[in-house]
Amino acid sequence: MTREGAPLVDFGRTANDYARHRPGFPVAFFDHVAGLGLGVAGQRIVDLGTGTGTLARGFAERGASVVGIDPSDKMLVEAGELARTEGLAVEWVQAKAEETGLAGDAFDVVCAGQCWHWFDRARAAAECRRVLRAGGRALIAYFCYLPDAGTVAEATEEVILRYNPRWTMAGSDGRYPQWTDDLRDAGFHDVDTFEFDLPITFTHESWRGRFRACNGVLVLPPDAITAFDTELAKLLEERFPEPLVVRHRIFGIVGTRP
Numbered sequence: 001m002t003r004e005g006a007p008l009v010d011f012g013r014t015a016n017d018y019a020r021h022r023p024g025f026p027v028a029f030f031d032h033v034a035g036l037g038l039g040v041a042g043q044r045i046v047d048l049g050t051g052t053g054t055l056a057r058g059f060a061e062r063g064a065s066v067v068g069i070d071p072s073d074k075m076l077v078e079a080g081e082l083a084r085t086e087g088l089a090v091e092w093v094q095a096k097a098e099e100t101g102l103a104g105d106a107f108d109v110v111c112a113g114q115c116w117h118w119f120d121r122a123r124a125a126a127e128c129r130r131v132l133r134a135g136g137r138a139l140i141a142y143f144c145y146l147p148d149a150g151t152v153a154e155a156t157e158e159v160i161l162r163y164n165p166r167w168t169m170a171g172s173d174g175r176y177p178q179w180t181d182d183l184r185d186a187g188f189h190d191v192d193t194f195e196f197d198l199p200i201t202f203t204h205e206s207w208r209g210r211f212r213a214c215n216g217v218l219v220l221p222p223d224a225i226t227a228f229d230t231e232l233a234k235l236l237e238e239r240f241p242e243p244l245v246v247r248h249r250i251f252g253i254v255g256t257r258p
Contacts (some may be wrong), residue, residue, distance in 0.1 A: 024054030025113060025143050028198055029250050030062060036194075036254060038139055039064055043108040046131055048097040048124065049115030053079030053090060055141070059111075060088040067091045067107075069100050098123035104130045111139040116179055125186035132257040138183055140253040144174035145246050146197070152207065152240040153247075156232060160216045163228045167216035174249030188255030195251045202244040204236045 033039050041063025047056040050068035052075060060066045060083070068090050070076050076092045083090045095101050097112065097119045110128040112119070128138045147153040147170070157170040180191045202210065208229055211217055217228055236244075 024052075025058055025141065025250075026198065026200070028196070029141070029143065030058050032194065032196070032250070033139065033141075033252070034062070038109055038111075038137060038254070044106065045109040045111060046100065046102060046107050048100070048110065048112040048128075049118065050079060050092075051075050051113075051115070052082060053092075055111050055113040056090050057083055057086060057088050059109075060090050061086070064109075067093055067102065069093050069095050069097060069102075071096050098127055100127060100131060102131050105133050107131050108133065108136050109139060110136070111141060113141045114143065116140045116142075116176070116182075121179065121182045122185065125182045125188075128183075129186050129188065129257050134257060136257045138188060138253075138255050138257070140176075140179060140183075142174055142176060142251045143248060144172060144251070145200070145248050146174060147171060148247060151246065152236070152244050155235060155239065156207070156211055159228065159232055159235060160211070160214065163220055163224055164216050169216060174251050176251060176253070180253055180255075183253065183255035187258065189258050191253065191255040193251065193253050195249060197247055197249050199245050200248045202246060203242055204233065204244070207236065207244055208232055 030039060039045065039059040039062055043064045045059050045064045045066045047053070047059070047066060047068045050056045050070045053068050056066045056068035056079065068076070068079055070079070071094065073094055076094060080092055093100070110132055112124070116124070132138065145153045147157050160167055161170055175195065177193055180193065183191045211232060212225060212229055217225055220228065
């Protein structure tokens, strides 16, 4: 996937780390959006940029009929394996968010987790509107660690920036209210946001795997990724004993197709 001004990012290179170590959206997220009428049993849902299917599988577990869309065949393989292990039925389609090839006016919810920034956002928003039925809803969701001062997250970002000083995503507070305009410009009504924070626990191994799957790292040459991982392992051993408890932020945008 690409975005303007950013390098090519092939998440398929790290599909295994992504599947094993990137924390998926937690139960608290699914409970919250269910309270908004999203992802409930019987709904037809499209998950754009599904990756390893964290949203697709979570909604399928709750009784929705889900199609997971991703351009990476390797990510879809990982998603399919996880779904089979969990006994979940999800339809996986290799396609882009901007041109899914799905029927129009057919779905109750279109969601995108951790990926809206990679899309041609205007085209993706238009595609969301096209595939949704009247009254259907779009959900843009993020689940981000917070690099609070003095924490392992802040220290890890400092290591990333030594290897990739052009990385632009360091220091994020996990909020993206500017993307509400993407839905409004596509004609969505009642566009609103929600957010809440919660702690997530990692081991040294899972934290390292989570950052080998970070976009600021996986664009590096293989020898640089190995060097980064070695330096991060040393940092963790010297400064941050297990377990690592890291504050994360859930942020979401919801809009309704008229």
